[in-house]
Amino acid sequence: MSIFEYNGSALVAMVGKNCFAIASDRRLGVQLQTIATDFKRISKIHDKLFIGLSGLATDAQTLYQRLVFRHKLYQLREERDMKPETFASLVSAILYEKRFGPYFTQPVIAGLGDDDKPFICTMDAIGAKELAKDFVVAGTASESLYGACEAMFKPDMEAEELFETISQALLSSVDRDCLSGWGGHVYVVTPTEVKERILKGRMD
């Protein structure tokens, strides 16, 4: 079994009209054993920029700490927040530094850039970026997430409809995956506010 599937995870980000949503499951497992049902894979970098790290939990934690550190240095030096495109390049560069001994994690980056244009992106464990206009998925439930998102996604949704869509896509996908689930964590980000919601799903 792949090391990417050791802890189990489901991650998805979607673009709406001047907004985006990013969601993850809440399970932390060790193979088939569930350790916790309140694990967080999505973190805020600044008010309009979020990163989700799927894959091996320890590497997600290590990488997150390094990214926060680098972003803080950037803030001090530049006296401003990082643009999502810049941050994606930073993550990519940090991942490629470890080309021959990678962090076993697949990141999903979502943010609002200049004039609140939504940006979403994912990459593999060694930093090959994959930009998308509609949605990106990652984790052990990625295959079922692709199907659900492909069926449910519509372009230019408003924040409330986007929340409903991403939540339904996440919940229906994790039910077909043994390694992820136990509810969900959803962030919907608009130019003026960040809404964080916790979902209850099948808790088995």
Next chain:
Amino acid sequence: MECVFGLVGNDFAIVVADTSAVHSILVHKSNEDKIMFLDSHKLIAASGEPGDRVQFTEYIQKNVALYQFRNGIPLTTSAAANFTRGELATALRKNPYSVNILLAGYDKETGPSLYYIDYLATLHKLEKGAFGYGSYFSLSMMDRHYHSGMSVEEAIDLVDKCINEIRSRLVVAPPNFIIKIVDKDGAREYAWRQSVADTPAPSA
């Protein structure tokens, strides 16, 4: 085989560990204490490779003490857990320690807490956790009978239920267990659950 588990109750945390030192099919010792005092209000229960376990927990203990001498204030439980994770994560990509840790502590501000740190350096704050073969039974037992805000009597009763289940269902069950507790008055040994005593060597 190794069984370590712990839980958080009302104003206290309990950790339990088996006390067998086993090599292959031989039991060398049945009163090996695998729960160390980190400082006055912290307990670290560890399982894994015996050499790594002793070396690593002692290293953490001495560094926590050094911090206290240098700064005149002790580390919080959360700080100690993050420090431990950091050391384990650095070691992971060089020459890893195979130790799994449950760290319990009591802080004035935050009350009792329990941290799960596995050998990959995955850190998570839990209400109840377990490592080793015993986890299959103790986690199920705690899922059924645990509730938040348990009294010491209730918690010890649950611990005994777990030990009983391990002894009756696990083929390679260890005979003896040690129970330690941490609350506002500090960390201390609470009780032993022994079914085999070490026979003293006959006098010559």
